[in-house]
Amino acid sequence: MMSSQQVSEKCEAAFRQKPTTNEKLKIAVLGGGAWGTALASMAARSGHRVALYARDVTAVDDINRNNRNERYLPGIALPAGIEASTDAVSVLKDAAVILAAFPAQTMRDALGVVAPHVPVNAPVVLCAKGIERATGRLMSEIVSGILPGNEIAALSGPSFAADVARGLPTAVTIAAARQEAADRLAIVLSGPAFRCYSTDDLIGVEIGGALKNVLALGAGAAIGRGLGASAQAALVTRGFVELRRIAEAMGGRPETVMGLSGLGDLMLTCSSPQSRNYSYGMALGAGESLEGRPLAEGVATAPIAAEICVSRNIDAPIIIAVSALLARHLTVDEAVEGLLNRPLKNEF
Ligand SMILES: NC(=O)C1=CN([C@@H]2O[C@H](COP(=O)(O)OP(=O)(O)OC[C@H]3O[C@@H](n4cnc5c(N)ncnc54)[C@H](O)[C@@H]3O)[C@@H](O)[C@H]2O)C=CC1
Numbered sequence: 001m002m003s004s005q006q007v008s009e010k011c012e013a014a015f016r017q018k019p020t021t022n023e024k025l026k027i028a029v030l031g032g033g034a035w036g037t038a039l040a041s042m043a044a045r046s047g048h049r050v051a052l053y054a055r056d057v058t059a060v061d062d063i064n065r066n067n068r069n070e071r072y073l074p075g076i077a078l079p080a081g082i083e084a085s086t087d088a089v090s091v092l093k094d095a096a097v098i099l100a101a102f103p104a105q106t107m108r109d110a111l112g113v114v115a116p117h118v119p120v121n122a123p124v125v126l127c128a129k130g131i132e133r134a135t136g137r138l139m140s141e142i143v144s145g146i147l148p149g150n151e152i153a154a155l156s157g158p159s160f161a162a163d164v165a166r167g168l169p170t171a172v173t174i175a176a177a178r179q180e181a182a183d184r185l186a187i188v189l190s191g192p193a194f195r196c197y198s199t200d201d202l203i204g205v206e207i208g209g210a211l212k213n214v215l216a217l218g219a220g221a222a223i224g225r226g227l228g229a230s231a232q233a234a235l236v237t238r239g240f241v242e243l244r245r246i247a248e249a250m251g252g253r254p255e256t257v258m259g260l261s262g263l264g265d266l267m268l269t270c271s272s273p274q275s276r277n278y279s280y281g282m283a284l285g286a287g288e289s290l291e292g293r294p295l296a297e298g299v300a301t302a303p304i305a306a307e308i309c310v311s312r313n314i315d316a317p318i319i320i321a322v323s324a325l326l327a328r329h330l331t332v333d334e335a336v337e338g339l340l341n342r343p344l345k346n347e348f
């Protein structure tokens with residue numbers, strides 16, 4: 001039996017362990033919005049050489065001159081050392097790792113334009129959370145067609161851009177079809193306040209990230225309509241069952257969505273008005289205008305997720321209801337009534 005002194009020494013030693021690499025690389029970040037800028041900040045804090053491609057000259061100037069991106073991350077001081085540019089060629093030159101942070105619905109076009117300049121030996125980490133509306137494809141499926149020679153990975157988990165840009169701590173999952181590739185990226189991208197876990201379940205991680213946005217819209221709508229925290233919790237829990245079913249039907253593993261890119265991100269996004277999807281849902285539920293709101297990826301993912309469920313016969317009434325709500329085919333009250341009056345059944 002260890003003495004309590006020995007136990008506390010062992011615990012303290014475990015907490016003092018440092019990450020296993022000091023490797024400093026050139027990281028190219030594509031997309032100068034909130035998430036691209038936050039990821040660039042995170043990589044700069046880890047001491048990497050960071051180049052950021054943004055199409056918006058104002059954002060580029062703001063980052064280079066002021067260490068700010070006021071348009072997308074207002075009031076946040078970014079670390080020094082991010083070299084922003086509108087020239088994708090120079091950003092991508094000699095990059096060891098590429099983080100693609102374009103919105104999901106523009107990933108195909110935006111990455112397609114810069115693809116000829118992507119070094120073939122650099123892994124491409126997809127940081128968008130969504131399913132392509134027009135095709136039902138996951139980001140990895142799209143990008144492996146555009147960049148067939150590159151290792152494709154995905155990064156997902158509970159991580160508001162503003163939190164990450166401020167250097168607040170969180171943990172995410174990095175997935176790649178080859179576990180060794182995911183392991184290496186997790187080591188390279190982990191930083192003082194950014195802990196990366198790894199997995200080879202690319203599909204599970206992508207589905208978790210994409211569908212949590214749809215459920216956040218539903219959770220927000222329930223709150224916006226004044227249905228209360230119990231309704232919100234029931235909706236998210238049953239929605240999580242649907243998310244797991246869909247992930248499995250598409251080839252992902254159920255345990256993956258119980259991790260950071262699934263349960264973790266649901267906890268964050270389905271409860272905080274800091275989430276654009278949740279706050280979009282709140283506005284929808286409250287009957288407010290939806291014009292000019294910031295990007296809410298779930299709005300495009302919901303209809304295609306619903307179509308996938310219907311065509312594959314996957315039982316997902318909440319995701320289908322969110323899609324119908326967004327299309328104005330149902331009101332919140334009708335959606336709730338429909339969900340509550342489905343035939344009763346065993347929970348599992
Ligand atoms: N903001 C956040 O907290 C997080 C966002 N994400 C995901 O990251 C992705 C991007 O989101 P945000 O950066 O937040 O969106 P955002 O709206 O803040 O920025 C999007 C950026 O993409 C650029 N862009 C769009 N189309 C482009 C094109 N064709 N070529 C070049 N640039 C283009 C825009 O100019 C803008 O700079 C989304 O899928 C989102 O779900 C993931 C985790 C956290």
Ligand SMILES: O=C(CO)COP(=O)(O)O
Nearest residue numbers: 157158159160275276277
């Ligand atoms: O994915 C996110 C946090 O993990 C960001 O969520 P929103 O896009 O809803 O703001």
